[in-house]
Every structure is written in C-alpha cells, then in structure tokens.
Amino acid sequence: MRILSVALLLLFAAAIWWGLGRESDGEQVSVVSRAAEVAAQGDSLSARAIPNDDLPPDGTRSLFDHLVAQNDALPYPFEDLVAMIQRQAGVESTPVMLAIPLGRSLLKAQADFHRPRVLYAADFDGTNTPASLGVAARARLFLGFVENAREIEVISYNEAAGRYEFQLVQDYAADGQRRIVYARRAVCMTCHQGGAPIFPQRPWNETNAQAGIAAGIRAARGEAPYLGVPPQVPLAIPERFDELTDVGAFTVTLQRLWIDGCGGDATCRRTMLRLGLRYASNPGAFDADADEALGLRAMQAAHWPADGIGVPESDIRNRDPLAEARGWRARLHAWLTPAPDPDAGAKDNEDLDAFDRLPKLPAELDPLTPRAPKRRLAADALDGVYGVAALFSADDLRMLEAASGHEPRRLDAAVDALPDALFDAAPLSRVRLLQALLTQLGAPVPEYCCLDTSAMSAPVALSAPQLTLAAGSPLQPFAEYCFSCHRGNPAARLDFMSGDTEAAVAANIRGKPEIRDALDWARYENTAQASKLMPPADSAEYARMRAALARDPQLLARMREQVPGLFDF
Known part of the structure; x- marks a missing residue:
C-alpha cells in the first residue's frame, strides 16, 4: 500500500x-x-x-x-x-x-x-x-x-x-x-x-x-x-x-537588398532598377540567366554580407x-x-x-521568442530585382510605359540617365525613383501626398512627458474639448495648443486670436459662419461640450476670456 x-x-x-x-x-x-x-x-x-x-x-x-x-x-x-x-x-x-x-x-x-x-x-x-x-x-x-x-x-x-x-x-x-x-x-x-x-x-x-x-x-x-x-x-x-504581413516583411528586406546587397556600388543598384522595371513590364520574357542578370549577381557577390540577407x-x-x-x-x-x-x-x-x-x-x-529568418538570401539571388518590380503599382508602370512610348529601350536609357545620387547607399523610395524617371522621359511629374514634411509639426515620442495641469487650471476645458485635435496634431497649422508646460500652452492659446471667435457660439451659430465654430459639430467633443453647457452656461465665456483680441471671419 x-x-x-x-x-x-x-x-x-x-x-x-x-x-x-x-x-x-x-x-x-x-x-x-x-x-x-x-x-x-x-x-x-x-x-x-x-x-x-x-x-x-x-x-x-x-x-x-x-x-x-x-x-x-x-x-x-x-x-x-x-x-x-x-x-x-x-x-x-x-x-x-x-x-x-x-x-x-x-x-x-x-x-x-x-x-x-x-x-x-x-x-x-x-x-x-x-x-x-x-x-x-x-x-x-x-x-x-x-x-x-x-x-x-x-x-x-x-x-x-x-x-x-x-x-x-x-x-x-x-x-x-x-x-x-x-x-x-x-x-x-x-x-x-x-x-x-x-x-x-x-x-x-x-x-x-x-x-x-x-x-x-x-x-x-x-x-x-x-x-x-x-x-x-x-x-x-x-x-x-x-x-499582407508577408509583403511587409519583404518590404523591409528589399531595403537591405538595395543597400547591403550592392554595398557602395551605384552601378549595382542602377542595374537592379533597370532589371526590376524590365521584369515588371514583362515577367514572362525576363531571362534570369541573361548577361545583365549574371552581371548583377557578380556585383552583388563583391558586397554581399557574409551571413547573407535574412527575410x-x-x-x-x-x-x-x-x-x-x-x-x-x-x-x-x-x-x-x-x-x-x-x-x-x-x-x-x-x-x-x-x-x-x-x-x-x-x-x-510566444512572439517574444527570437525567430530565425524565414530564409537567408545568398549573393546569387535576384530577389532585389523582383522586389523593385513589386515596388511600383500597376498605375505606376502604365505611366512609365506611356511616357516611354512603350519602348523598353527608352525606359532603359532613362534609368541610365538618372542622377548618381539616386543610387547612393540610402533608402529606396518608389516615389522619388518614379518622379525622376518621368522627368527623364519628359513627362509631367505628379506630386505625392505623403513625402513632404515642411507643413508638419514635430513628431512626439512616447517618452515625452505628458502635460499635467494644475488643479482648477483655466486650461482644463481646452484639455477636455480641444487638445485631441490641436495638441500633437501632425499638421503644424493645427498644432497650436502644444507646449511642454502649462504656461507654454497658455501662451500658444493666447497667441491664436481666432480661437476667440471659434468659441463664440452665441454669435455665429445658425449663420453662414457656423462651420468655423469649434469643436466641429460632428465630433464627440462637440456633443460633450453641448452637454456641459447645459450644466454650466458660462463655460464658453470663460474659455474665450483666455484669448485676447477678435478674429474677423
């Protein structure tokens, strides 16, 4: 027993x-x-x-x-x-x-x-x-x-x-x-x-x-x-x-193929772009063993990282x-x-x-456990060529074909004529390459929405201290109804309530006299200027402010007192 x-x-x-x-x-x-x-x-x-x-x-x-x-x-x-x-x-x-x-x-x-x-x-x-x-x-x-x-x-x-x-x-x-x-x-x-x-x-x-x-x-x-x-x-x-996450992983890899795979060799990157556009234009006719593809492999072999490039x-x-x-x-x-x-x-x-x-x-x-790369690419890989081809959208390729008169040799010549600076050991950009190629081909060059940062406010790090307002601060209503749009907004023109201290934020608010009229609901509501009132009528902040005004009719008046001057709509 x-x-x-x-x-x-x-x-x-x-x-x-x-x-x-x-x-x-x-x-x-x-x-x-x-x-x-x-x-x-x-x-x-x-x-x-x-x-x-x-x-x-x-x-x-x-x-x-x-x-x-x-x-x-x-x-x-x-x-x-x-x-x-x-x-x-x-x-x-x-x-x-x-x-x-x-x-x-x-x-x-x-x-x-x-x-x-x-x-x-x-x-x-x-x-x-x-x-x-x-x-x-x-x-x-x-x-x-x-x-x-x-x-x-x-x-x-x-x-x-x-x-x-x-x-x-x-x-x-x-x-x-x-x-x-x-x-x-x-x-x-x-x-x-x-x-x-x-x-x-x-x-x-x-x-x-x-x-x-x-x-x-x-x-x-x-x-x-x-x-x-x-x-x-x-x-x-x-x-x-x-x-889509697999595509994202290869997007990261493409940057390494472009930079590390060619090292300091601009000719290598220029060849990768030329072959990528050729493959994108006609995948079925692309010859991975043609002289130019073999030449790219040879250039890559001279610079490729010893342990390969991991996906x-x-x-x-x-x-x-x-x-x-x-x-x-x-x-x-x-x-x-x-x-x-x-x-x-x-x-x-x-x-x-x-x-x-x-x-x-x-x-x-556990996602925290280190994972080996999906695969390691050797110097004889042409994945950089295929990645460059995938970088451009179908519309991009149609634009390039139309600009080159559907003549592949003209597109090749445009690649050869691109400035050397585009082939530095720097991040590969679809937009910059596309705009440069259209310029070389004498075609109109469209703008891109999402590259220029001149009109944007400074990025904010998670480690940046958050603003703490003093008890009873006159800025509390601004924090409640305005900060979500006007503090940390990526658009610089709308980021006018930023500041590291309460005093700095107050100074920024006082320096924006438009706020006074934007909060003058009694004067402008139900008029042609109503769309300029803040918060916007379709926002959660507007609904909360409307409810707060029912409890405290002087709320807007106190907020407007923080902003001197008047703004002429």
Whole structure:
C-alpha cells in the first residue's frame, strides 16, 4: 500500500510538473530584457542608413501621420478612422478587418469576447492622376485597436526612411485627449522582429474566422458588428491579412537588398532598377540567366554580407486559445493556481512590468521568442530585382510605359540617365525613383501626398512627458474639448495648443486670436459662419461640450476670456 501511495504521489507530482512546467521554456522571456537586446543595433550599411531610433529620421514621417495631417484631425470613432484611410483608394475597396479576443499582443489582458482586439490592414494602392500619385497603402498601414485600453497600435510605412514606424494613438475614446506618439521601437521589435508586421499561421485559430471564437463574440455581444467587424469573418480575411504581413516583411528586406546587397556600388543598384522595371513590364520574357542578370549577381557577390540577407519571419505559430482552455492541463492549472486578477496585465504600451507578470506562453507560441529568418538570401539571388518590380503599382508602370512610348529601350536609357545620387547607399523610395524617371522621359511629374514634411509639426515620442495641469487650471476645458485635435496634431497649422508646460500652452492659446471667435457660439451659430465654430459639430467633443453647457452656461465665456483680441471671419 505504501509503495502504491508513493507511486501515486510521484505520478501526481509529474502531472503537476507536466501541466504547469510547459510554460517554463518561456519564463525567461521578458519584454524588458528582450528590448535591451533589440536596441543593440548592427553596423551594416543599411543599419546606418535606416537607424533604429524611436522617432523617424529628420524630414520624414509615417504614412499614418501624413494621412491624419491631410485630414486635419484624427478621426473618431474607429470606424471613421478606417473610412478615412479607405477613401485614399479612390475606388470602392473593402477593408481587411478581423477580431482577436484572446491574443498575444502587449495589450492582450485588456481584450475579451465583449471587446476584442480589432485589426485592420490597408489593401489598396490609390489611383494615379496627372496631378498626383496614388497613395501606396497596400501592406504599408496596419492598425490594432483595443477599446478597453483606449489605445491603437499603428504600424505604418515611412516612404522616405525606408522603414515601418511603430506608433500609438493613446487615450482613444470619446472622452479622451487623443494623442499620437511614436512608440519605443525596441519594445515593439521584441515581437515585430526585423521591424515588420507579424501575424499567426493558418488556420488562424485566434481570429473570429474560427467558429468557436465567433461563437464567443456572439454570446458576449450578439450579432451586431463591433467597430465595423461582424462576429465571424470568412477565412479569406485572415489569409489576406497574413499575406499582407508577408509583403511587409519583404518590404523591409528589399531595403537591405538595395543597400547591403550592392554595398557602395551605384552601378549595382542602377542595374537592379533597370532589371526590376524590365521584369515588371514583362515577367514572362525576363531571362534570369541573361548577361545583365549574371552581371548583377557578380556585383552583388563583391558586397554581399557574409551571413547573407535574412527575410524577417513574419509568421508566428498558430495558437488555439479555446483548445488550451479545454485541455486537462489547463483545468489542472486553474485548480492549482488562484483566479487571475481581472486588473492584471498591461493597461497600455508603457505598462511593461505588468505585461511581464502575466503567465507565460510556451516558448514556441510566444512572439517574444527570437525567430530565425524565414530564409537567408545568398549573393546569387535576384530577389532585389523582383522586389523593385513589386515596388511600383500597376498605375505606376502604365505611366512609365506611356511616357516611354512603350519602348523598353527608352525606359532603359532613362534609368541610365538618372542622377548618381539616386543610387547612393540610402533608402529606396518608389516615389522619388518614379518622379525622376518621368522627368527623364519628359513627362509631367505628379506630386505625392505623403513625402513632404515642411507643413508638419514635430513628431512626439512616447517618452515625452505628458502635460499635467494644475488643479482648477483655466486650461482644463481646452484639455477636455480641444487638445485631441490641436495638441500633437501632425499638421503644424493645427498644432497650436502644444507646449511642454502649462504656461507654454497658455501662451500658444493666447497667441491664436481666432480661437476667440471659434468659441463664440452665441454669435455665429445658425449663420453662414457656423462651420468655423469649434469643436466641429460632428465630433464627440462637440456633443460633450453641448452637454456641459447645459450644466454650466458660462463655460464658453470663460474659455474665450483666455484669448485676447477678435478674429474677423
């Protein structure tokens, strides 16, 4: 009997070890420690040309910032933000959106079936016109919104800098002071390894394309769409999202192929562009073994990094959170451990210690676990050629063909005549190359919406201290009803409530006399000038101010007293 008891105790101990110990592989993975590793940047040509700083390089901004600036404000609610982005397509375009209630993001503890994390990916390239180039948004703009955390995570391509930017929209709520900041890049890259977007592998069991996840959402909130996403989406949606993240990973790789693959050899890059345009024009006729392609390989061989050029692994292992919850190990774990604290977990992207205190995933499922590159490209690869071809939209290629009179030799000659500076070891830009080629071909050169930063305000880092107002500050109503549009707005002309201190913000407000009339509702409401009144009538801030005025009719008068002078509409 004693032997049997000992055997049962050993078996029980083994079960506990097996049931709980599976997490041990991941216990040492900490977002804080991993961020310190990521921050140690290499010394390759591309690392010097495309730095890993939190803020974008001077004179460059993310596509997201450009779109918000041109819209004059950050749209709210989330459906309006998605609609604003989708309008850039110029034609009817269905947004790629899905929901993940039980995910692996930094904000995973704040998402649930009632308010799941909603993901969006842009899947369009805008239409070119003689006056402007279309917005290249496909696989270049991704959003992840967790309503309980009041935060949107943004991954957005920077055309001029040749990298994805990691941003946050903080306090994104009807009563929030919505703020766009650049995140701590090293923290983001602990999961987004290689600086690229990521997504699980098929069959995408975490998403609402799976019946069990969809059923949980329906049980929590019914059949109505949530933030524009129905309870269940077809499998084609996560499949397309997955494809777009793969494109994003190769977009990052293309910059290394362009810079590191050719080293200091401008002729190598010029040849890569010429062959890329040739392949894009007629893929079926492209000869990968022709003399010029062999010549490119030879030039690459002289400069190629010794360890090759890796394609970031944008796929993380599929995870089935419902199966995990049903397993006997999960039941044993729940029986032996206290109930989780409903307030545990990161409340936002600054709450890293709280995230690290959450139970760990098995290492193979944890996005923090370092992943080997999807593949390593050798010097004989022509992936740079194919990447350059994919850089240009179908409209871009039609423009170039029309400008060259559909004569490939004229386009080749235009490439040969481009200034040497375009082939420096610097980020590859679709817009700059396209505009330079059209110039050489004597064609009209359209402008591009999302490159010039001269009219934009300075970018804001997550680490920048937030403004704290004194108790009873006369600026409190401005913070409540105005800051979300006029503090940290990417458009410089609208960013007139910025400042590091309360005194600086007050001085900026006093220096903008237009504010006085924009708040004169009694004088201008229901007149031809009503559209100039602030906040805008279709905004959440307007509705809240209208309710506040019912309680405090002198609110607008006190706000106007902070601004001397009058503005003539």
